[in-house]
Amino acid sequence: MAKRLDLKDVNIFYGRFHAVDNVTLSVAPRSVTAFIGPSGCGKSTVLRTLNRMHEVIPGARVEGEVLLDGENIYGSSVDPVGVRRTIGMVFQRPNPFPTMSIRDNVVAGLKLQGRKSRKELDEVAERALRGANLWNEVKDRLTKPGGGLSGGQQQRLCIARAIAVQPDVLLMDEPCSALDPISTLAIEDLIAELKTEYTIVIVTHNMQQAARVSDQTAFFNLRATGEPGRLVEIDDTPKMFSNPTQQATEDYISGRFG
């Protein structure tokens, strides 16, 4: 269940390119942490290192430690596939499996873990869809393909798919950037509900969103193009948005950003 995350001196590379420099931060269980910052500052890259998705890109590698309740997920005996089974991820664009039904999409992760009991899968599907506030909209068409849903519904389907396996941590990479304001609101409400059970890390370009949904906010920036991105500061969200320590944070949040 919900676990704590600690990053220690994490450096991230794409081949020879040093993408993110020396990030150290902590995420408390059952809280929402927002990553904000300009494009290309490495916030999504940091997010993808948290479930070892970064390394699926050829040449990509990570240095430093990412501790999940004290256990390094980059330890030499840790299977990345196992890490991804306990740390769920929701992507920028809704990506349900187009050939699978709504129900099969939700239980895809469980099936990967070898759970086959039809009854159990049905129960989990219902629980996850209720958890994602989607059950009432799709309960009569669970056997229909997930691609037939609206964008906002598809994104909630993807959230249902991610929480169906009851992950220790839920990562969200700009989950609302492809959605309209109403669907965005639905997802934000959902995040507020989910944080009672899950540890959530969300990347967002929308600072109001960060202010609304998160407990703590991390601001990433880069000194110049070609330089690695770095963590400027991380603090409780109210403090970050009212009285940040760093001038750069204040400039970014108030819109005075070159």
Place this chain on the structure above:
Amino acid sequence: MSDPTVTGGPTGIGEPADRWGSSVSAAVPEAGIPATEPPPPDQGSIGATFVQRGDRIFRFLATGSGVFIVALIGAIGLFLLIQAVPPLLQNHANFLTSRQFEAGDPNNLSFGILDLLLVTVEVSVFALVLAMPLGLGIALFLTQYAPARVARPFGYLVDLLAAVPSIIFGLWGLFVLAPAIQPFAVWLETHLGWFFLFSPGNVGIAGATVFTAGIVLAVMILPIITAISREVFARTPRAHIEAALALGATKWEVVRMTVWPFGRAGYVSASMLGLGRALGETIALTIILAATPRIFTGSLFDGGATFASKIALSFAELNNNLSAGAFIAAGLVLFVLTFLVNAAARWVINRSGAKA
């Protein structure tokens, strides 16, 4: 916005038709507002018929090319049909069920295509059975497993296989492959001879069989299946692959959950195209397959002839229209068969295309 055809609202839309006199009544109520103005040149109005000259030339060329290929296929079909009818009328045997193809004497035509059809289908299907799993494996390896610097040259290598002339495959099959696989063929015949596919063959020449020919054909259609499947698999959306990875899918599970459902239809149609190629392959089979007066038993160790190899073997000796027509009739059946296979492939592609 000074163009009256645009500001005129509904009449602007109706205008081109008005000038053709087809909707006079619609023009009457608003007559006098924009309709009385001299209609400007057509460009700009909705439904304009004006087309730039370059566009018109290009359309003519493109349409011409399209019509040409349809006409060509139609003409080939018609030619085959016209040539095939007279000998069919004088045929003493049943064209579809007779197993002998005796067309040398124009006064005593007795030809049927059953054996040709059976050999053609068996050798092609056997080739397909061998090539399909191998092609799938290669395509998946190249797109999912091989590192980029291996995949590229490896892919070229497979494509190169398609450029090897058929005659080379035929010679290689008969002189290299056939002796090499002979022990295995004998083993199959000895141990599985009770099954019709492996029963003792009807030719005396070792290796000049459907078995050898099928393996050679499999190698020949492998690049087609591999190249098309590879293209399709490589197009699997990154988002789907990442979705599966993020759920904790292994490489193989990613393939099963995303790449395979996405590319299945393309793979099937690639195989059908390969089958089409196999059905029509001529020279390699002409070299490999031993002619035999005995009928085809269905065994892989039989000799015989396919449509194409039979025609190739016999055509040089033909000296009259009726005998030639008999072979053309056989060619017509091959034409239809290939056509059906390709139509089936199209159907599979379209059916799944509508779903995605």
